[in-house]
Amino acid sequence: MSRIGKLPIKLPSGVELKISDDFVVSVKGPLGELKQKISPNIKVETENDEITLVRSAETKQQKSLHGLYRSLINNMVEGVSKGFEVKLELVGVGYRAEVLPNNVLDLVLGYSHHTYLQLPPEVKVEASSDKRSNPIVTLKSMDKQLIGQVAAKIRSFRKPEPYKGKGIKFVGEVLRRKAGKAAAK
Numbered sequence: 001m002s003r004i005g006k007l008p009i010k011l012p013s014g015v016e017l018k019i020s021d022d023f024v025v026s027v028k029g030p031l032g033e034l035k036q037k038i039s040p041n042i043k044v045e046t047e048n049d050e051i052t053l054v055r056s057a058e059t060k061q062q063k064s065l066h067g068l069y070r071s072l073i074n075n076m077v078e079g080v081s082k083g084f085e086v087k088l089e090l091v092g093v094g095y096r097a098e099v100l101p102n103n104v105l106d107l108v109l110g111y112s113h114h115t116y117l118q119l120p121p122e123v124k125v126e127a128s129s130d131k132r133s134n135p136i137v138t139l140k141s142m143d144k145q146l147i148g149q150v151a152a153k154i155r156s157f158r159k160p161e162p163y164k165g166k167g168i169k170f171v172g173e174v175l176r177r178k179a180g181k182a183a184a185k
Contacts (some may be wrong), residue, residue: 005066009051009074012081017051017073018045025073029084031142032122036076038069051077052095061178086135086151089172097127097135107135109158109168117157123150136171 010015025044025048026035038044041062043054053070055062077086090097096108100116103124107115119125122141129135137154141147151170160167162178169175 003067005053005055005063005070007070009070009077011046011049011051011077015077015081017044017046017077021118023078027073027076027080029077029142031080031083034076034143036069036072039065040149042066042069044069075144079144083142084138084144084147085138086147086174088139088151088154089136089169089171090137092158092166093168095135095158096129097137099125099127105154105158107154110166115141115155115157120146124144 001141015027018026018028020162022037023040024035024037026033034129037045038061042065043056043089044051046054049066051073052110053066054139055066059122066183085103090109091108092109094108094110098106100106103115103119103121103123103125105127107117109115125141126138126140127135128138139147139151141150155168160169160173160178161176163180165177
């Protein structure tokens with residue numbers, strides 16, 4: 001049995017779960033609604049504000065999908081009730097971030113031009129820069145998959161390099177640093 005798949009999911013108050021005939025699970029909560037299509041071989045059962053997933057067979061494919069769909073539904077429940085937040089830190093001299101109207105993020109990353117990124121409407125963005133600290137870009141959304149994809153896209157504009165650590169990194173991320181050239185004798 002899948003260790004992840006057999007764990008029950010607690011439904012917080014104010015969160016509703018519906019399963020349609022075409023195997024689409026929709027979770028509605030105070031922050032919004034998310035939908036996910038699941039395999040017809042996985043059954044979603046609700047009982048006393050707990051969700052459990054049961055697979056119909058013991059094949060390798062079914063076992064892998066069991067844990068996957070449990071994690072996806074758990075992320076949906078957590079997203080519509082609490083939401084997710086990702087913080088990115090811009091490390092480098094002159095690196096700046098600014099939020100423009102219409103959910104556009106303007107980044108200055110040491111290139112000869114500004115980098116603009118149009119964010120989806122589901123993702124809320126804030127940019128803060130205090131004196132004597134690196135600028136921080138905060139992303140908030142109820143969709144964990146979407147917020148992770150947007151954060152990875154922003155990070156891809158200037159990945160942290162291993163010598164000085166300059167670039168865009170997640171807050172709390174530990175970078176593997178390399179030693180520079182040894183001094184000449």
